[in-house]
Amino acid sequence: MFALENYIRNIPDFPKKGIGFKDITTLIKNGPVFQQAINQLAEKFNRLGIDRVVGIESRGFIFAAALAFKWGAGVVPVRKPGKLPAKCIREEYALEYGTDAIEIHEDAIEKGQKVLIIDDLLATGGTVAATIKLLNRLGAEIVGIGFLIELDFLNGRKQLAPYPVHSLIHYQCE
């Protein structure tokens, strides 16, 4: 077993001064480590009968696609406005200054389908909370939410109740 946290690279002052960015490229470029991470995420949500794995743009796609492939489930992208070509629904969410929005195709999920939400990193949870709203509007049954990394000190998890959240790597402080 690899210690996954050893494969994350910390980048100071990215994308802006004072922010320590968790670079996952050093983990995913290592084939056996990437495979282990996907298998560990899969174990957390096995036997839940997941129909579709929802990946949040764009690093979330990497983990969502590998998991979906492993299970034979579908992949559904959640993207920034204007990226998805067919009819979408949209949710806005608050940023430190102003708002942003995400979209999903309105035919991405059939009512009652079991879905898992995947992203690379849970910070304040705004994007994921908006994704939950999108999926509920489409009548999805959200069976869980998975992350490679969770920044525990930002308490993003409290926005995601009551859904089960699992993260493979936790940071207690900046």
Added chain:
Amino acid sequence: MFALENYIRNIPDFPKKGIGFKDITTLIKNGPVFQQAINQLAEKFNRLGIDRVVGIESRGFIFAAALAFKWGAGVVPVRKPGKLPAKCIREEYALEYGTDAIEIHEDAIEKGQKVLIIDDLLATGGTVAATIKLLNRLGAEIVGIGFLIELDFLNGRKQLAPYPVHSLIHYQCE
């Protein structure tokens, strides 16, 4: 066997008037169809000892990640400028009007590693040709280039010589 082309949705006038966009979300949301597509791509490049699968932002990530996971290979993102957090190299490429650029981390590939380039769609080939340049600068051995879809009438393939190119779905005309 599913006929993959039946799962692609044509979106007229996206992202701008006169362009017929090939929407892959209708294929990837179907688990067994997505799994078949990945397995078919894998068959094309099996037994080549691929170390890393290079995915081009951002739909390319979906296919690159699933393939890499299947093989136990690493995943390497090629992205628009400013997205990758560590030290990058960059290549510019021509658009219809002006230029654009893509980047890769300079430590993404070790010299001599065998890499496969993956994207969802081959159009004029500008982004992929720039990706080839990036990978050659890093000393990668490019063993092939794979696409879900190829727009044959745009002749993008001629920019990618001498590397083996395989696409699962071909369009002869717009």
